[in-house]
Amino acid sequence: MRIAVIPNSSRAEAERCTQKVLEVLKGCGCEILLKPYCYHDGGCVEEILADPELALCALILAVGGDGTIIHVAKIAAALDKPILGINAGKLGFTAVVEQEELSLLPRLLTGYQEEKRLMLQVEVQGERGRVLRHALNDAVVSAELAKIIDYRLALGDGESYKYRADGFIVSTPTGSTAYSLSAGGPVVDPSLDSIIYTPICPHSLFNRSVLFGAGTRLQVEIPENRSRLYLTIDGEGPVELWAGDRLAFSQSPRRARFIKLTNKNFYDILNQKLVN
Numbered sequence: 001m002r003i004a005v006i007p008n009s010s011r012a013e014a015e016r017c018t019q020k021v022l023e024v025l026k027g028c029g030c031e032i033l034l035k036p037y038c039y040h041d042g043g044c045v046e047e048i049l050a051d052p053e054l055a056l057c058a059l060i061l062a063v064g065g066d067g068t069i070i071h072v073a074k075i076a077a078a079l080d081k082p083i084l085g086i087n088a089g090k091l092g093f094t095a096v097v098e099q100e101e102l103s104l105l106p107r108l109l110t111g112y113q114e115e116k117r118l119m120l121q122v123e124v125q126g127e128r129g130r131v132l133r134h135a136l137n138d139a140v141v142s143a144e145l146a147k148i149i150d151y152r153l154a155l156g157d158g159e160s161y162k163y164r165a166d167g168f169i170v171s172t173p174t175g176s177t178a179y180s181l182s183a184g185g186p187v188v189d190p191s192l193d194s195i196i197y198t199p200i201c202p203h204s205l206f207n208r209s210v211l212f213g214a215g216t217r218l219q220v221e222i223p224e225n226r227s228r229l230y231l232t233i234d235g236e237g238p239v240e241l242w243a244g245d246r247l248a249f250s251q252s253p254r255r256a257r258f259i260k261l262t263n264k265n266f267y268d269i270l271n272q273k274l275v276n
Contacts, residue, residue, distance in 0.1 A: 001109055002031040004057040004081075006072050007088075008064030009036040014088040017099050018063045021086060024105045033057055055079055059108065059259065065089020066178075070136050070234055073256045074119075077134070082114055082257040093177055093269070096261055104261045113260040117174050118193045118214060119252035122233055126245035133233045134252045137175030140200075140232045141220070141241065142167030147227040148203065154219045155212075166201040170218060170249040174256070177270070185209040189266045195249065220247040 003025060007018040018034075025032055033053050054060075054075075059082045062072035069085035073094070076083040086102075087095030097104055120135040133139075143149045149167060154160035171180040173188040176196055181187060185198035186209060193214035199207050212218070222229060222245045230238035231247070241247075 001059075002033065002057045003108070004033045004035055004054050004060045006035045006060060006062050006068075006075075008068040011064060011088060014064045014068070017086060017088040020099070020102055021061065021063060021105065024102050028106050028109055030109070057081065059084065061086060063088050066091060066094050067235060069094045071236075073258070074134060074136055074234070077119060077136070077254040077256045080254075080257075082259050084108070084259040084261070094174065094258075096259060107261045108259070115191055115258045115260055117190050117256040117258060118172050118195075119254050119256055120170065120172055120195065121248075121250050121252040122170075122231070123248040123250075124231065124239060124241070124245055125248075126242055128242070131239055133236075133239075134254055135175070135233045136172060136256055137178050137234045138169050138171035138180060139234075139249060140167060140169050140179060141229060141247070142200065142232070143225065143227040143229050145227060149225050149227070149229055150223055152221040152223065153197075154221075156217045156219065160219070160221060163199065163207065164203040165199040165207070168200055168220075169196075169198045171196045171198065180209070183209075186211060187270065191266065193251070195251070214251045216250070218249040220249075221245075222247070 008014040060076045061084050062069045063086045073083045085095040086097045120139060122133045122135055122139045124131040146166060148164055150164055152160040152162050169180045169183055173190040173192050173194055176188040180196055180198045183198050183200050185196055195212045195216055198209040222241050222243060224243040229241040231241055232238045
């Protein structure tokens with residue numbers, strides 16, 4: 001089996017973990033493509049996606065923290081490859097294997113289960129053209145210097161309503177345990193197909209997080225604001241928004257294919273990472 005290993009080469013702990021991963025995989029007779037993970041403010045590096053060797057691999061292993069695993073998972077989704085996250089960071093909520101569990105890796109050759117997860121498609125239309133991105137965790141609209149922003153939100157082509165808040169988050173179930181949770185959003189099992197809208201410090205007693213079906217298309221219109229606004233997707237470099245821009249959030253045609261090597265379910269991981 002040909003396996004791509006993409007570590008976060010900027011972390012010493014990830015480098016050490018990667019060496020152990022390579023030893024286990026080589027011991028199983030796997031052919032390995034080692035591709036050090038590169039990341040810049042624009043997001044996933046296009047050179048990685050264009051690598052013909054990567055497209056020939058059966059699966060991809062990401063070694064690092066949640067940020068590394070999320071961004072590599074987006075690369076894997078673009079190539080329609082399954083991904084296994086190995087935690088070499090702090091929380092590692094998206095990781096399936098911890099450093100002390102590397103003995104599980106031979107199961108990659110004998111069979112494994114996959115959990116397909118919904119991703120978001122985020123589109124920005126404005127006078128400066130069109131921007132199209134995909135998110136595994138979330139998309140966040142916020143202002144500089146924590147100022148209040150105004151925006152209008154509509155479901156599909158329905159009537160839009162005006163909102164005031166410090167910003168808002170549109171997240172996937174995978175991202176429900178990240179920024180959305182900190183902002184008061186619900187915890188959602190990542191195996192579900194849904195879109196979560198969570199306002200950030202809304203200026204209303206009744207404006208709360210809302211869970212929408214996967215077929216929902218949320219449309220946001222950006223009116224004139226007193227400060228500069230930004231769209232940030234999965235923690236990547238922000239896209240500046242301007243008055244008159246229209247944003248659309250919908251289900252992406254891409255799916256993240258996460259490998260499962262154990263019988264641990266979402267609630268086991270939730271208790272291990274967030275409760276205990």
